[in-house]
Amino acid sequence: MILTQCAVCATDLGLSLGKKCGRCSTRYCGAACQKQHWEEGGHDKLCKAIKKAGGAEQYNANQKYTAAVAVAAEACAEDTKGQTCYICTQALHRHTKEGLVRMCACRGTAGFAHVSCLAEEAKILVAEAWENNLDSKAFDKRWRRWDTCSLCEQRYHGVVACALGWACWKTYVGRLETDEAKGLAMTQLGNGLSAVGNWADALSVREAELSTLRRIGAPLSAILAAQGNLANTYQYLGRLDEALPLRQDVYSGRVRLSGEEHELTLVAANNYASSLVDLQRFEEAKALLRKTNPVARRVIGASHELTLRMGWTYALALYKDDGATLADLREAVTTLVETTQTARRVLGGAHPLLAPIEISLRNAGAALSGALAARDPPPRGA
Incomplete structure (x- = not known):
């Protein structure tokens, strides 16, 4: 933190x-x-x-980064055995002696790298974007290298995402709080801590991020992003009643600012629907997702990770409802079968999204089987 x-x-x-x-x-x-x-x-x-x-904050970031890299390399050791970094072509980093990591959607012999190499590459690309005064779209694409594999174009997850979060924060922590890079780095750190379920420390970062943005008069888009991140952290900490109004505000704010088809609006819609599901407000969640899921499939594609998450949330709203009909349960199972198959194909079997979707599929299947048995009980003596 x-x-x-x-x-x-x-x-x-x-x-x-x-x-x-x-x-x-x-x-x-x-x-x-x-x-x-x-x-x-x-x-x-x-x-x-x-x-x-460089001072206490920089020293802390350096120490946390070193520890996070060691954890990531150890976690990936079995997967990376006998491989080399696709950036520096070495097995052990020539300076830090760190091992390799992966944790993206790459398969086979692709995607192995050192966290240090990934961080250095991202740092160089972002610096070039500033030096060449690239537009916001080009800059955003380069900034994504702090959390996204350049080969498979899927985000890193787990301990690798955490290590890259600390790498990003370590790189820009010394800048002024009004510097865009420092604010973006704080977001990356919060994301990395969240990726390993360190919600208490993530909360500290999210609260500091929102406080800073408000104090410096940041643009509304940045404020909405920070509010959304804080709401997500509240959600995972079980503070559901605090998360819901924030997520509702973020969704309505995104609609006004960017329109209903923007990817950030779709993210906000799914987060808002997730809060509604957790609070058992199923009809509201289903109504929202029936409106936004087709938009996601059309705008960002059926195999996009966000579209898969939205399908999962919709299925939860269908089968968790005590008043679910047979049609609802069948739709939930069909949705989850499709979502599971696509997630496994696109994201890979090790992606953290896959396991909870598969659990939901089993639960929805059990609910459907139970409903069918209750409707057509076996004859006595059978």
Whole structure:
């Protein structure tokens, strides 16, 4: 997480409260904790090293990045055995000695790389975009290299996404808070923490991100994105009543700002529908998705990950409803069979989306079987 707490007592300081070490900018709630950290917490030995690294926030990012890369390489070790990086062509990175990772939709011998190589490539491409004053569409495509494989064009997931999130934050953390790159990097870090289910730390990042954007007067599109990310984190933390109004506001805001066919509007629609399902407001969720799912299939394609997610959410709204008819249950099963097959073909069997969809398919199938048995019970003695 980013540093929003006292280094000694963990008191929440937000982005501006408390005091900092005059040399390295380590944050404290007050003089007492700062004195304790120096005398008993080992800060007297670390202070110079932290300053040399660029300050407390940069030092923290560097440490977290190194740890995240090690975790990612270990998790991918079996998959990457005997392979080489498609960027530097080496098995072990020549400087960091880190192992290879993958965790995208690449198969066979494709897609193996070092996190360091992926990060360096993204950093260079983004720098070139700024230097050449490329338009927003070209810039966005290059920025996506921080989280998307250039070969299969699918986003990294799990511990690799987390490592790249820390890589991105490490790269841009030293910039001014008004710098676009720092804000985008904070988003990437939140996404990476979310990818490994570290929702508590992700929440800290999301709250800091939204607070910063509001303070600097960021554009509405950026505010909506941050609100959506915060709502997603609330959802996963079980704070459903806090997530729903945020998601509703984001969806209506996206419709006004970008129109009903924009991909970000479709993302917001699916998130809003997901909240409605979790709160058992099934009719509202079904009505929304019956309107937006055909748009997604037409605009971004039936095999796009977002379209698959929207189909999954629609199926959940169908079969989880206590008032579901046989037609609803059959539609849910049909939708989930199609979604499962497409996800396996496009995203690969290791993608984290596949397992929960398959679980939903089993549950929907069981619900349909139960409904059919209740309608046509076997004769006595059978």
